[in-house]
Amino acid sequence: MSASDLWSIVPELWLAGLAIFLLLVDLLTARKSLVGVVAVMGLLLSIIPIGSLLTQGARTVIFGSYAVDGFAVFFKILTVIATALVVLAAIDWLPGRSQYEGEFYALLVFTALGLVLMAASTDIILLALSIEFVSLTSYVLAGYLKGDVKSNEAGVKYFLYGAAASAVMLFGFSILYGLTGSTNLYEIARRVANAPLPALYLSIALMLSGFGFKISMVPFHQWTPDVYEGAPTPVAAYLSVASKAAGFAALVRMLMVVVDPGRLNWILLIAVLSAVSMTLGNLLALPQRNIKRMLAYSSISHAGFLLIGVAAFRGDFGTPGLLIYLLGYMFTQLGAFFVAALIGQQLGTDDIPDYAGLSRRAPVSALLMAVFMLSLTGFPPTSVFIGKFYVLAGAIDNGLLWLAIVGVVNSVISLYYYAGVIRAMYVMPAASTVPLREPAALQVALGIAGLGTLLIGLYPQPIIDLARSAVLLLRI
């Protein structure tokens, strides 16, 4: 390890320092929204050291345990943007619900650090630690509203489910270590050729439980609706976007680096899990009345869609498609949750029928919500459309035509429940015509999410180039 290694992890050091600094600011000020503003500014400033990594070549630092490549940088950017938007939304949402506001922002930044570590770890010990880091802060955030029984329940469910899933994953890691005698992913990849196949299957299956839990893939999805409904809305937004993205980053790195699909056919395994996640998530979303539960089931279905990009990793479309999809989905899903947060705060309800007449009471938010719903369905010209287009092209390119057909059919099914929200907002008669107050910071976060959704949809070329270069650098 050398001093130049430290320069390569400046973004991580910056985030760690920022989180500790936020705790200090929280001690010194009585105006807690100031802590949130400092957090947003600090997160935005971290784009500078992250951007400086873009021009450097792919390599591993700190004894080969940490990757500095385009893939990791892409997820750093995604995490930082998502965290900044969630903090912005929480500045308006949190006051009055919890007296511990400053710590909330600090915890979000700590979680961001864990997510960034997760996406770049190339050593199974570091990977296990960073996944656990993210899990622990997420448990606390999910159960953050101590006086709210639903939030408590979300916390305990998330904790029990997550702790069990990560114990199973660690068992998989220990078997992988035993098979290869190394904890470094690249070293494991070199030695895994001699490992007995049944034991390798077992360890991959056990590890999938940990990653599957993070990305809420069927059959590790049961926690998702309960936690999203009970957790504070900005936290639910964060879990459905940032935690999922980092889970995909770790999964892709593990599968692509370690396991040769010619030896162990994980492509078929992932393809089947993808089809099941898409279909089950969609069918369970159909009867939902609560917007957060509906978004939770739809996020399971989107996890299935994203898995197409993992299965179709050969060629120019699959993996870049996964990255484009994740970025586009981040803006859209965050936006949808922010509207839910706004309505939850102003009307005190999360039920979709209560969105009636929103087009007159909060025209801007209603219009944005309609855009997000259309984007989640996959209508052009929105960001998720570009992502879906790329992963489906990847599936066809990789000879997974059946999976592409399942994907298209599921997109059509999903239109039903997404359109239900638009129908409630624009067609159903309003219970009252009093305009809703739209708080400033939440409105800004909402605006950025809407802008991101439309910009990526209308002018995707820079994002496509970024994703392409990120994938090229992945294999060292």
Next chain:
Amino acid sequence: MIPVPYYLTISAVLFTVGMAGVLVRRNALVIFMAIELMLNSVNLTFVAFARQLAAIEGQVAVFFVIVIAAVEVVVGLAIIIAIFRARSTVDIDDVDLLRG
């Protein structure tokens, strides 16, 4: 010396007992103990393999897993106490506000 496969068998048994505990028991604290059992089976596997391979990484990994288990106790018990204060029960079948 006891051969390494014996340790691996014990650890697989421990893991299975822990998994069964998570699936069958309904008290949040007992589930939590079952999870700790699973983490200990992970430790045993790491140590046994480290011994067999004469490599140090496995033993180092054990320390990290112990730390993970300890931190999970801190966060987990805090969450379980919060729910106990609100409802005077830690039976997860009674914790059922969120469903559908």
